[in-house]
Amino acid sequence: MPLDPERTVQELKALRELTGDEHGAQRVAFTDTWVRARDFLKEKLAELPVEVHTDAAGNLWATLRGDSEQELLIGGHIDSVPNGGWLDGCLNTLAGLEVLRRLSEQGRPPVTVRLVDWADEEGARFGRSLYGSSAAGGNIDLAEMRKLRDRDGVGLEDALARVGITLADAPQARDELKNAGAYLELHIEQGPVLEGLGLPLGAVLGTFGVERHTITFHGQAAHSGSTPMNVRRDAFRAAGQLAQEIYAIAERHGGVCTIGSCKTLPGIVTSVVETCEVTLDQRHLNAEHLAAMWWEAQEAARRFAEDGGCSVTFGDLWNIEPIPFHPELIEAADAAILDIVPQSHLLPSGPLHDAAEVARAGIPTVMLFVQSLRGISHNSIEDTEEEHLLLSVQALDRLTSRTIQWLVSRR
Structure with missing residues (x-):
């Protein structure tokens, strides 16, 4: 099964039809629509030889066992802001799904590869972004989290319980990172830099x-x-x-x-x-x-x-604090882009991402950005050229291969 980036685009469109409306994406964390989005992803993962489970904080993991227990993580988030865009977060997870497909078809990889859908990256409902990755990274204050309420007065603890998650257990998610050797994340830029330069892809230096x-x-x-x-x-x-x-x-x-x-x-x-x-x-x-x-x-x-x-x-x-990404993985990301297109660009990320929490936990981390049209995100008009989406899936796949080689060389 060769890599099929077109399949990723079609799955993104199918997810948009399933979980969006005329106002945009409605995959707000811990709502019924978010559960439908999660189920969509689980259905796709069920076709692969991977182990799927939800951790104590509500993050969804798919594990492709390799020759080594050392793990390469590929992450994203399927939740959205209300009336959001069709690509923010879910491009990461569905592109990672396609990479898992390619790896599983080629046999047992040299290292274990895991895809993670982080719970509530956006913080749109309770005002606390990066909940799931913060829990896994050990940067969560349960007392403060228990105070959080949405605009209808529903507490975070109750919203989690409704989908089978116990807030008190969330710090146990730290166990998921114990064998992590590197973390990769693809994301739309959400800004105008790459479009202004006329470039489809960029390697991210870190988060502001x-x-x-x-x-x-x-x-x-x-x-x-x-x-x-x-x-x-x-x-x-x-x-x-x-x-x-x-x-x-x-x-x-x-x-x-x-x-x-x-x-x-x-x-x-x-x-x-x-x-x-x-x-x-x-x-x-x-x-x-x-x-x-x-x-x-x-x-x-x-x-x-x-x-x-x-x-x-x-x-x-x-x-x-500023969170710089790993210099050798930045080089690998830049090289992966140049495997696909003639020119790359290094740029920082203004928004925070789950990658920031993973990097704070001491795991070598890097991100890829793909161009956003008009630099607009968190809006129903959020968009990226389909050609660039295809390139981004290829670049993530190339970065995955390069990072696996990097991890093997460090043993």
């Missing part, structure tokens, strides 16, 4: 680190009509100046910065703004640059506050 904070400017409320401009202590003015400065900070360091929300008090048109809180998201692949970006943002905020007769305070929302 993130600093996410609140910045609150404190001024003085005063009447909008009777307060001269030169004596105002306008908290919004200081925030507006910072909004411009973060672009300069990002440009200096080669990262990205976003002010995502802005709240003002008293929040009426007849008053100068007394309090203005903004949320700042900063991302970079280099930890030193990321730290410098946050330091420079604070210095700029203090400067603009002082210039406007205001003060400023800072709050922490969330942060994660």
Whole structure:
């Protein structure tokens, strides 16, 4: 059975028909539609000489035994955001399925190869992304997870129980990684870089680190009509100046910065703004640059506050360190792309992926990106040229072969 990338495209379309509607994909984790998607994948796996089981956290594993207990993992996620795209996550799993088909037909591989469908990568329902891979990587706080509720008030613990998963047992999923020697993941880019370069495929350097904070400017409320401009202590003015400065900070360091929300008090048109809180998201692949970006943002905020007769305070929302992928596997990914097309490109990932959690667990990891049309994802218009989808399956297969050789050479 030779590799058949066209079959992957047809299976992606069949999954879209099964689990989507006129608004897009509806494979939200732990819903009935997600269960149908899982069953679709299980039906395909049942045709192969693989062992299939669901671990304690709800991740689905298909294991093709090899001559060695050392394992090569190929991962993805079949869940989606509500009204999502037809490729996000499920391309990974169905392309990995096709690679398993090719390997199983050729006999026993030198190492054990496992396909994993991670549970709830998106976090769309409960606001906590990478649940399944975090559990396997040992990065899960059960007390915090028990607090999570969806918009209907259903708790994560109850949603898991409905599909046969016990949250308290989730940390046991760590056992799944004990023999892992490498991890591969194919994903649509979800951004515009490859399309802008006119390239179908890229090798991923790692995932951005993130600093996410609140910045609150404190001024003085005063009447909008009777307060001269030169004596105002306008908290919004200081925030507006910072909004411009973060672009300069990002440009200096080669990262990205976003002010995502802005709240003002008293929040009426007849008053100068007394309090203005903004949320700042900063991302970079280099930890030193990321730290410098946050330091420079604070210095700029203090400067603009002082210039406007205001003060400023800072709050922490969330942060994660940059997660670089394995340099030798990045080389292998780049070479695998060049086996298929004339030109490759190395790029970082702005979004987090399950690959980040696997890499954090100390397992050599790399990702492949395939071009996204218009750079759009998490949207029903998400799309990739079929020709590029075919190339991506071939590239994942070539990367699998190269990584198996790499693992054998390291024994």
